[in-house]
Amino acid sequence: MSDVNSVALPTVRRLPLMLRHIQEHIAAGDGFVSSSLLAKELQMDPILVRKALAATGVVGIPRLGFPARELERSILAFLGWDSMTDAVLCGVGNMGRALLGYQGFEQYGLRIVAAFDIDPDLIGKRINRIEVHAMRRMKQLIQKMTVRIGILTVPADVAQAVVDAMISAGICGVWNFTPSKLIVPDGVVVQRVDLASSLAVLSHKLAALSAKQ
Amino acid sequence: MSDVNSVALPTVRRLPLMLRHIQEHIAAGDGFVSSSLLAKELQMDPILVRKALAATGVVGIPRLGFPARELERSILAFLGWDSMTDAVLCGVGNMGRALLGYQGFEQYGLRIVAAFDIDPDLIGKRINRIEVHAMRRMKQLIQKMTVRIGILTVPADVAQAVVDAMISAGICGVWNFTPSKLIVPDGVVVQRVDLASSLAVLSHKLAALSAKQ
Numbered sequence: 001m002s003d004v005n006s007v008a009l010p011t012v013r014r015l016p017l018m019l020r021h022i023q024e025h026i027a028a029g030d031g032f033v034s035s036s037l038l039a040k041e042l043q044m045d046p047i048l049v050r051k052a053l054a055a056t057g058v059v060g061i062p063r064l065g066f067p068a069r070e071l072e073r074s075i076l077a078f079l080g081w082d083s084m085t086d087a088v089l090c091g092v093g094n095m096g097r098a099l100l101g102y103q104g105f106e107q108y109g110l111r112i113v114a115a116f117d118i119d120p121d122l123i124g125k126r127i128n129r130i131e132v133h134a135m136r137r138m139k140q141l142i143q144k145m146t147v148r149i150g151i152l153t154v155p156a157d158v159a160q161a162v163v164d165a166m167i168s169a170g171i172c173g174v175w176n177f178t179p180s181k182l183i184v185p186d187g188v189v190v191q192r193v194d195l196a197s198s199l200a201v202l203s204h205k206l207a208a209l210s211a212k213q
Numbered sequence: 214m215s216d217v218n219s220v221a222l223p224t225v226r227r228l229p230l231m232l233r234h235i236q237e238h239i240a241a242g243d244g245f246v247s248s249s250l251l252a253k254e255l256q257m258d259p260i261l262v263r264k265a266l267a268a269t270g271v272v273g274i275p276r277l278g279f280p281a282r283e284l285e286r287s288i289l290a291f292l293g294w295d296s297m298t299d300a301v302l303c304g305v306g307n308m309g310r311a312l313l314g315y316q317g318f319e320q321y322g323l324r325i326v327a328a329f330d331i332d333p334d335l336i337g338k339r340i341n342r343i344e345v346h347a348m349r350r351m352k353q354l355i356q357k358m359t360v361r362i363g364i365l366t367v368p369a370d371v372a373q374a375v376v377d378a379m380i381s382a383g384i385c386g387v388w389n390f391t392p393s394k395l396i397v398p399d400g401v402v403v404q405r406v407d408l409a410s411s412l413a414v415l416s417h418k419l420a421a422l423s424a425k426q
Contacts, residue, residue, distance in 0.1 A: 007417070009414060009417070012413055012417045013407075013410045013413065014410075015413055016392060016407070016409035016410050016412075016413050017392050017394070017407075017409075017410070020369060020392055024370075042394060043394050043396075078417075078420075079413050079416050079417065080416045080419075080420055081416070085416070094314070094316045094317050095315060095317060097314060098312065098314050098315045099311065101307070101310065101311055101314065102307045102308060102310075102311045103307045104307045104308060104408075105412070108409055108412050108413075109416075110412060148419065149415070149419070156233065157237075172419065172422065173415055173416075173418070175411070175412070175415055179229060179230050179233055181230070181255060181256050183256075187422065189415065189418040189419055189422060191411055191412075191414050191415035191418065192411075193406070193408065193411050194226075194229070194230075195317075195406065196229035196230075196321055197226045197227075197229055197230070198388070198404055199229075199318070199321050199323060199388070199404075200225050200226065200228055200229050200292050200321075201225055201226060201404050202362070202386055202388055202402065202404035203292050203293045203294070203298070203322075203386075204220070204225045204291075204292065205386070205402035205404065206293070206361065206385065206386040206402055207291075207293055209385065209400065209402055
């Protein structure tokens with residue numbers, strides 16, 4: 001696949017869905033997939049699909065399309081999902097517990113190897129086989145396990161302090177499930193999942209719909 | 214607050230975070246909050262904050278700022294979070310189970326009142342006090358309970374069929390946690406949460422970072 005720095009974020013966002021459709025074609029026994037078929041299945045502009053497929057570096061064959069397995073391999077490698085990346089999770093509240101219990105991350109190459117909390121009742125427990133450790137051991141364990149990704153599910157008012165500790169231990173990718181905006185140094189990336197915002201937009205769209213009717 | 218149709222989606226997306234900060238000020242005993250203080254706390258452009266506050270319809274007082282409780286009430290009402298909205302959840306797999314177990318939705322006015330699945334081992338069970346019913350009873354129960362919001366956590370390949378059934382039962386707001394793009398009629402709104410896309414962007418940013426170093 002192309003140099004990672006040359007691929008635009010909207011293209012990256014589309015890759016997981018494209019990958020899933022390509023994998024469905026492979027499961028159905030198709031050796032090749034065409035960009036026009038993918039565009040139709042994904043209800044996506046054919047130009048955007050061709051752009052994303054071009055970024056994989058895989059060469060299509062006229063009238064046949066793109067070799068499906070090569071596309072799959074290229075996208076998996078580009079996303080880093082062809083190998084497992086370890087992550088730690090901080091904050092075993094409702095959201096943290098939900099994510100620890102979710103078994104779907106491994107298909108995306110993400111394996112949560114340890115969780116941290118300050119609640120003595122939780123420390124030493126296992127959720128979905130993942131042990132909860134005392135927060136004060138976080139730095140030492142992250143360094144020992146050389147983990148780069150941290151999932152942040154602590155209460156919003158301690159989010160910045162916990163992320164500071166994560167970063168000082170070596171975390172350079174933060175998946176932020178808290179509503180807090182985090183301040184991080186250069187060389188650290190943050191990606192936020194804001195369920196409250198998403199729900200706000202849904203509520204708003206529904207209200208707007210009712211107002212129109 | 215203003216007419217719901219006149220407020221832009223980016224403003225709506227910012228409201229939950231603003232609300233949380235306003236609530237923190239109320240908890241700290243502050244009667245008023247200023248737009249400049251909020252802008253600083255939220256690391257947001259002061260113009261955007263003033264725009265969002267203007268949309269609440271609450272009038273600020275020079276040198277004092279905006280009355281905090283009035284702002285809170287107005288935003289809660291605008292988002293529909295001042296009263297509980299019932300929702301059903303379809304698909305009690307990993308993600309569905311995680312969301313049923315998550316206790317954080319009630320603060321956003323969302324109460325999951327029933328879950329549906331086809332697995333006989335799950336039907337009749339309760340997760341976080343929410344009963345799992347047989348999928349074939351979905352239409353009848355949604356109609357009986359007059360629920361408008363459906364949370365979709367089924368496998369991607371049945372997502373369209375299940376959402377069609379939801380809509381025929383009266384659901385008009387769909388919170389889509391599947392990677393599928395859904396086709397819905399006019400009068401139905403869909404809001405998608407795509408964890409795979411979010412993780413893809415994080416992986417990509419991390420890879421781009423490593424490539425730069």
